[in-house]
Every structure is written in C-alpha cells, then in structure tokens.
Amino acid sequence: MAKETGKKLVAQNKKARHEYTILDTYECGMVLTGTEVKSLREGRANLVDGYAYIQGGEAWIDNVFIPEYTQGTWTNHSARRKRKLLLHKMEIRKIESKAKETGHTLVPLSLYFKDGRAKLEIALAVGKKLYDKRQTLRERQDRRESDRAVAAARRRQG
Structure with missing residues (x-):
C-alpha cells in the first residue's frame, strides 16, 4: 500500500x-x-x-x-x-x-x-467586537465589488 x-x-x-x-x-x-x-x-x-x-x-x-x-x-x-x-x-x-x-x-x-x-x-x-465584525464584512464586500469592476473592465477591453 x-x-x-x-x-x-x-x-x-x-x-x-x-x-x-x-x-x-x-x-x-x-x-x-x-x-x-x-x-x-x-x-x-x-x-x-x-x-x-x-x-x-x-x-x-x-x-x-x-x-x-x-x-x-x-x-x-x-x-x-x-x-x-x-x-x-x-x-x-x-x-x-x-x-x-x-x-x-x-x-x-x-x-x-x-x-x-x-x-x-x-x-x-x-x-472581535460587533463593529469589528461589521467592518470586516464591509471590507470583504468592497474588495469583491472592486474585483468585479476590474474583471468587467478587462472583459470590455479584451
């Protein structure tokens, strides 16, 4: 084996x-x-x-x-x-x-x-305190949105 x-x-x-x-x-x-x-x-x-x-x-x-x-x-x-x-x-x-x-x-x-x-x-x-959790979620959501915007811009260019 x-x-x-x-x-x-x-x-x-x-x-x-x-x-x-x-x-x-x-x-x-x-x-x-x-x-x-x-x-x-x-x-x-x-x-x-x-x-x-x-x-x-x-x-x-x-x-x-x-x-x-x-x-x-x-x-x-x-x-x-x-x-x-x-x-x-x-x-x-x-x-x-x-x-x-x-x-x-x-x-x-x-x-x-x-x-x-x-x-x-x-x-x-x-x-973490409640506001720290909210801030982490907000940062993750902002990062996701910016990644989507970058990907959409690349699709339009290429």
Whole structure:
C-alpha cells in the first residue's frame, strides 16, 4: 500500500475567523483512538463549538465533534471527549503565557491529514467586537465589488 502524501482537509472552522482576530497559528498532532481516525478518514468532524486550553503543562482540545465510526463496535469512542494535543514543551509554555493575557483564547481552525497523520491547526485569538465584525464584512464586500469592476473592465477591453 502506497504511503499517503500531501494535505487532505477534513473540517474547517470558518466561524472562528469571523468571531476572532487571529494572532498566531500552531500545527499540532492529536492523541486519537482507531475509530476516531477511521471516522476522520470518512471526512466527518465539526470544529465549531471546540476550544483548546493548557492544563498541567499539557495542551487539550475539548468539545470537537468527531462522530462515532459507523462500523465500530463496543470499542467506539465518545463523540465529544477531550483529546490531548501533541506540541513541544517550549511551544506549550509560549502558548500558555500568551493565552493567560486578558481576552486571549485558543480556537481550532482546521483539522486535516498531513502525510497520513491527523493534524489540528489551533490559533491564539482575541474576540472581535460587533463593529469589528461589521467592518470586516464591509471590507470583504468592497474588495469583491472592486474585483468585479476590474474583471468587467478587462472583459470590455479584451
């Protein structure tokens, strides 16, 4: 059997980029059971309600939904259990010191397979205020309109 290469996206938390200002991102592994990996390989997961935290010098992710494997038996996992994140000790210390600042939190951004191993991208983030969210939406809408205008002008010329 050939070794898997490249990056295969399983789940993405688009809501996090809307709700938070992303300051820094980290890629980490996760401690998973066999049925969790099989469920992820089917492309089934949800990161929307998930959050990460540091406790006792270890990084954890909680409330990430990985549904039970359909062909699993009594060995199946619970869907929303807390899972340990695999990071270097220096990274954990750095994240912990930054996350202790007021308003900072750790949110999962995406879950993917990289060269056959399940990886999670977490971000150190600060919550946005309502007016920040509106401004971001306005900027995106303005950028889209200007791109359309440029594309229409090119079509008329060429």
